[in-house]
Every structure is written in structure tokens, then in C-alpha cells.
Amino acid sequence: MALCACSSAAISLLTGCQQRESAPEPTETLTIGYDEYRPFAFVDDNGNMAGIDVEIAQEAPGARTVYEGSGTGLSIVKKLVEAMGGTISWTSAKGQGTTFRVTLLFAIDTACRIDRSDVGNVPDPLRGANVLLVEDNEMNMEIAECLLVDLGARVTRAWDGQEAVDIFAASSTGTFDIVFMDIMMPRKNGLEATRAIRALDRPDAKTVPICAMSANAFHDDVQASLDAGTNAHFAKPIDVADVLPAIAKLVGFHG
Numbered sequence: 001m002a003l004c005a006c007s008s009a010a011i012s013l014l015t016g017c018q019q020r021e022s023a024p025e026p027t028e029t030l031t032i033g034y035d036e037y038r039p040f041a042f043v044d045d046n047g048n049m050a051g052i053d054v055e056i057a058q059e060a061p062g063a064r065t066v067y068e069g070s071g072t073g074l075s076i077v078k079k080l081v082e083a084m085g086g087t088i089s090w091t092s093a094k095g096q097g098t099t100f101r102v103t104l105l106f107a108i109d110t111a112c113r114i115d116r117s118d119v120g121n122v123p124d125p126l127r128g129a130n131v132l133l134v135e136d137n138e139m140n141m142e143i144a145e146c147l148l149v150d151l152g153a154r155v156t157r158a159w160d161g162q163e164a165v166d167i168f169a170a171s172s173t174g175t176f177d178i179v180f181m182d183i184m185m186p187r188k189n190g191l192e193a194t195r196a197i198r199a200l201d202r203p204d205a206k207t208v209p210i211c212a213m214s215a216n217a218f219h220d221d222v223q224a225s226l227d228a229g230t231n232a233h234f235a236k237p238i239d240v241a242d243v244l245p246a247i248a249k250l251v252g253f254h255g
Contacts, residue, residue, distance in 0.1 A: 077102075125248035127152030129177040134164040134193065135213075136185040140236075144180065144213075147240055161188030165196045173204050177251055181230065183214040190214070191228040198229040209250035213238060 081088045086104035131153045135141040145155050156176070158164035165188065168176065179197070183190035194210050209232075212225035217235035225233040231250050234243050 124152065125244060125251050126178075129153045129251060130175055131155050132158060132164060132168060132176045132179040134158040134161065134180065134185070134190065135182045136160050137182075140182070144238075148180075151240075160185045161190055161193030161196075163187075164193045165200075168197050168205070168208075169200055173202055176204075176208055178247065179208060179210040181210055181212050183212055183216070183225070191224060194225075194228045194230050209247075211243075211247070211250070 078088050081102055081104070084104055086102065088100065088102050090098055090100045092098040126148060129152070131148055133141065133144055133148065133155050135144060135157075136159055141157060141159075145157065148155050156167060158167050161181075164179070164181065168179070181190040181194055185193075188196065190212055194212070197205055197208070197210065199205070210230045212228075212230040212233040213236055214221060214225070214233065215236045217233070222233040232243075232246055234246075
């Protein structure tokens with residue numbers, strides 16, 4: 001669900017699931033066994049979102065120089081929710097806030113089974129590792145950092161290739177266990193940054209694992225990364241489960 005409000009609004013989201021026939025009380029757990037269930041979401045704001053109406057309009061009709069949003073969001077959400085067979089309802093009061101409730105109906109796949117037999121064999125190569133993460137896109141940086149932290153890594157961020165080179169050059173020898181390098185970046189792209197790091201006059205510059213990350217995954221793209229000095233080329237979007245074994249080899253993990 002995407003939420004949009006004015007800059008001063010504070011928004012909270014509560015999700016849960018309920019039995020088809022049960023009272024609408026939020027819960028964090030789903031009991032498997034019912035034929036159908038309704039995931040739902042509550043969205044509350046702090047009163048700085050104005051009172052709302054389902055029509056395409058904004059709450060304040062007067063002339064002004066700053067317009068925050070077009071006023072079409074709720075109307076679009078209502079049509080999408082109803083097209084999925086769901087419902088949306090809300091309570092709203094000017095100066096007090098708005099609560100939305102979205103309910104969708106889904107069937108449970110009772111035949112689904114999850115094979116967990118190999119969970120114990122998944123490598124854990126990044127726990128305690130110092131990672132230099134190089135990415136110029138804010139959203140990609142946030143997602144990648146979250147994944148790495150969840151894997152136990154300590155992350156240092158660089159927002160372009162030149163910053164990555166500067167951070168690596170200013171660090172003590174052996175500070176970083178691995179570098180994840182985006183390719184398309186300003187100032188210095190990932191290939192240029194990799195060459196610059198490899199050219200530094202320090203022993204770890206030649207040995208630190210550098211993994212390229214790019215949406216370009218043709219043979220020529222992979223080869224260009226390897227020729228620049230990277231140890232691996234991972235195609236975006238990155239599947240963590242697929243790349244962990246390769247990372248384990250690069251950082252010398254032994255399970």
C-alpha cells in the first residue's frame with residue numbers, strides 16, 4: 001500500500017488478518033485452515049491530514065501557492081480495491097485525523113508446503129563482516145543495507161564511485177571484508193572505481209573482494225566487470241539466497 005499526505009502528517013500502519021466470519025480485530029498471526037481469510041490494514045494519521053472525501057478533490061478549496069498532491073489518490077485506491085473484490089472504509093474529522101480500513105478477500109492454498117530441509121546448510125558469510133556498499137540510488141541503498149544488516153554485516157555507505165575510492169583509501173588496511181559496487185553512478189562509475197581501488201598502493205586493495213551489482217547482465221557486461229577487477233557480477237534485482245554461496249567463497253567462509 002502506498003500512502004501520501006502533506007509534509008506535516010505523521011502516519012502509522014497496522015496490518016493483520018481475520019477469519020471470514022470473525023470480528024474485525026487486528027492480529028499478527030494467521031491460523032491456517034479456514035477456506036478464506038481477509039487481510040486488512042488500518043492507516044492512521046495525527047490530524048494533519050485534512051478531512052477526506054471519495055471524490056477527486058482537495059480539502060482546502062481556496063487559492064494558494066503550494067499544492068500537496070492532486071487529490072486523486074483515494075479515488076484511485078477505492079477503484080483498485082473494489083476491482084479486487086475488497087472494500088475500503090474510513091472515518092475522518094478535520095483537525096483530528098483519518099483512519100482507513102482496507103479489506104481484501106483471498107483463498108488459502110492448503111496444498112502449499114515449504115521445504116525447510118536445507119535451512120541449516122545456508123551459509124552465513126557476512127555475519128560480523130565490514131562491508132563497503134556503493135550505490136547512488138537512495139531506495140536501492142536502503143534495501144541493500146537492510147538486507148546486509150539482517151545478515152549480520154556492518155555497513156559503510158558510499159554514494160558514488162569517487163566516494164567509495166576516497167573511503168577505501170582513508171581506511172586502515174584490512175578494514176573492509178568485501179565491497180558491493182553498483183556500476184552506473186555519477187562522478188566515477190563502478191568499473192572506474194574498481195580500477196582505482198585496485199591501483200591503490202596497499203596490499204588489501206589487490207585482495208579485497210569486490211562484487212559488481214548491475215541490471216545489465218549480458219556476457220559482455222559481466223566480462224567488463226571482471227576485466228575491471230571485480231571478483232563477481234551480480235544481476236539486479238539480487239536474490240540473496242542465490243548469491244550467498246558465491247559471497248561465502250569470496251570472503252573465505254567455512255560452514
